[in-house]
Amino acid sequence: MLAPVMAGVDGSAESYAAAEWAAHEAVRRDRPLRLVHAWNWHPRRQDGEIATAAQRYLARRSLREAEDRIRRHCPGVRLEDEQVEGPATGALLKAAGQADILVLGSRGLSGFTGFLVGSVALGVVARATRPVVLVRAAEEGTDGHLPDDGTSGSVDTGQRDVVLGIDLGDPCDEVIEFAFEAARSRGARLRAVHAWQQPSAIGLGPGDVALVDPPERAVEWRGFLDAVLEVWREKYPEVEVVETVTEGRPQSVLVRAASGAGLLVVGRRITERPAGPRTGPVAHAAIHHVGCPVAVVPHE
Template sequence: MLGSRGLGTVHGLLVGSVSHQVLRRAACPVVLVRAVTDGAVAEGAVTEGASAPRGREVVVGVDLKHSCDALLAFAFEAAALRAAALRIVHGWEPPIGSEYMASPAVDGSAGDLSAADRDAMDTLLAAWRERYPTVEATTVLVHAPPPAALVEASAGAALVIVGRPARHWPLGTHLGPTAHAAVHHIGCPVAVVPHD
């Protein structure tokens, strides 16, 4: 678990340099808990001796093009421990020039997602739902950029879980756009889970 106390002057950039480096480099999941300057407890935080918030939602962002096992394992376990519902969010942007560009979904839902995407999500979750039968897991397939979809879905959540590529790039590890948006713009605790 890692505290957050960004001291920058840019509104919304809530993560300090030490927290940012740990989130980028840690080989294990890291939970970022917001600091509150007036002595109040950050939204969704657990104080010493208290149990985790119960009944509030756990939200996880997934990308159907990449392995999600590490994320889903963490998410289902977190939801089970909190006796909370789990919402699995997949943000989707159509390829430039595709027929989907001309007719976006009216309600921002899965209306224009391919049947293959919906089937992939159902297949991905089947084993996890069987393993965690007490967790009420729902999916949200949104026609929106993944970072924006996850930030919007986080309202009222007790915990948001996002992945970070574990592989190294020429200039070192990085958070990726969705994890970056989550740690800078989501107020509740955010778990960053490295994955392949």
């Protein structure tokens, strides 16, 4: 049985937007969609059963509203739902482990809403072993279609670009493949973006001396990017690819590049650190500052 696309639902506008986005993604991937509501119940001596009944009622109402919206906008999706008991981070991580991808609602700089509070959602992104997509409500680029002016996408397909943030110092197949597959399934153009920074004289290695001049370094990075993507162009000949190499901080470059995009794809290295799992600076900036849906793809 194919792993489903899963979406967290908590009754907020952001979670409904995430559920609708997930429904369209499930159709593109030819997979079922499972809506998940996570609630955290702490037993009490006197009112535990009442609290449980109330939480279950609110969960059912949220799931029903999400289902109604999905059936109106994406009637062809195979739909199921479930309620899971918290703690929310653990429940959502368990769901993500059983999913093809997990989709959550996001408010960006304002944090996350409902049970998807900042610490919970960031905890899921930082620990999930499957891709997690964060979707905002009523944000430009959520539907994937081009605006009337035709910018930030391919006028031939009418789809907004899929933007791939790629680290040429450590290019990852899982992240690149996710982006190419997303572009292919949408009929969208793929923009591969690499940001580089001019090294200081102290940090130069023996082979870097001749590349101090920024234009020469840019040409060199462009050659690296072209070489990394060559095999993927051959695997996905139907995907139009635009390569961009820009000097600057990766966080800032990607936030600008994702303006008007349909989807931003970034990677997150799976590591266990003394301070606990982290999203990394690039993924963190994307989650908080990018308006379009953001896919965070974990990799070794």
